[in-house]
Amino acid sequence: SKNIVITIDGPAGAGKSSVARGVAKRLGLSYLDTGALYRAIAYTLDKAAIPPVEGESLSATLRDLSVALASGRVFVDGKDVTDLIRNPLVDSLASKYSALPSVRARLLDIQREQVLGGGLVADGRDMGTVVFPLAPLKIFLTASEEVRARRRFDELVSRGQVDVDFDSVLEDIKTRDRSDRERACSPLVEAPDSVVLDSSSLSVDQVVDRIVSLAEGAR
Template sequence: MVTGVPVITVDGPSGSGKGTLAQRIAETLGWHFLDSGAIYRVLGLMVERAGISGDNVDKITEMAKNMPLSFDQGMVLLAGEDVAGAIRTETIGNAASKVAAIPQVREALLAWQRNYAKAPGLVADGRDMGTVVFPQAAVKIFLTASAEERAQRRYKQLKGKGLGVNLARLTEEIRERDERDSKRAVAPLIAAESAYQLDSTAMSIDEVYEQAMFNISMALPDLQR
C-alpha cells in the first residue's frame, strides 16, 4: 500500500448496491477499484470445487495464502480461468460468507487487499473496508437496504438470466447471511463510526450516487470530478 494514497470505502450487505456504487465512483474519479467480495467468492469457489469441509481451517487458510488470482479488464482469473460468472451464484455467495468468518482467512487476505491502494486513489467495496482493511480511509460510506428489497433485486437479476429462483427462499438466505456476517467474531459487518450511512431501499442508483458524491466532495473539497 502506498502511503498517502486516498481511499474511499463502500461497505454494506449483499444486494445493497455497494458494488455498483463503488465502481461508478471509481470510474468518475479515475481511481482504482477493489471488489473485495470477489476475493472471498473465489476462495469460496475453490473450497466448493475441492469438496473441502468448512471445518478444515488449516487447508482453507493455506488456499487463501496461495490463490492463483488476478483481475484483468472485468475478468476474474483463477489460474487463468475467467470465473467472473461462476462466483456470482447464491451457492458461492454463501460459501464466501462462511470462509470469510474464519479469522485466519481474513488475516491471510489483509495484505492482499491493502496492496490495491495505489495512486491516484482507491475505491474499495466490501464489508469491512472502513472498519478493518482501510481504517484511515478519507471517506467511508455504509450502504444498506431492507432484506426484502435486496431479495427482489437479486430475484430480478436471476430471472433475467433465465434461472429459476424462489423469492421467499432467496429472502431467507439473505437474512441468514446478514446474521452470519454481522455476528461473526472477526471483522463483523457493521458501519464504521465515521461512515456516511445511506439506505438505498427506496432510492435509485442515480440518487444514491449523487448523495455519495456530495458527501465525498464535502470531505475532499480539492477532488477533481
C-alpha cells in the same frame, strides 16, 4: 487527491457494487470488488473439497494458492473464475468461508495493494473498519430486507435463472446477513465514522450523486 480511498460497506443487495462502480466512474477512480475475492476463494476451496473449518488442510491450501485481480477479472491459480462465482451456491459458500480468520488474513494484502495503482472505491463488509481504516470517506449503504431481496431476485432473473422464488431469495439474504453480522472476525458493522445511507427509495444515480458530493467535501 487522486489517491483517495472511498469505502462502501453494507449488507447483501444494498446496491454496493452498482453504486461503487458509478462513483468510481464519476471520480476517475478504480473499483475494488472485495466480494469477488471471497467468492473466488470460497469457490476454489469448495471445489478442492476443503471444508470451511480452520486447520492444516485449509492453511496449506491457502498458502499455496494464488489470487489475482486484473481488469475487473478475478483469477485463482491463473484460472479466470469471474463467471463462475455469481450464483446462489457461491453466495452461501462465500459467507461460510469468509467467517474464517485465516481466509480473511489471506486476502488482506491483495486488498490493500490495490491502492498502489491510485485511488479507489472499495466495496465489501469490512472496508471501513478493517481493510482501509484511515479512508477519508466511509459509506455504510443499507436498504430494507424486502428491497434488497427484490433487487437480488430481479438480478438473478435478468441473468437467466428461471428456478428462483422470491421467498427463498429473502431467506438467503437474511441468513447471509446474520452470519456476516454475527461472525467474530471482521463482522459487518457500521464504522463509527461512516455516513449511513439508506437506498430503499433512492435510485443508483441518486446514491452516486450523494457520495460524489460527500467526496468533493472530503478532498
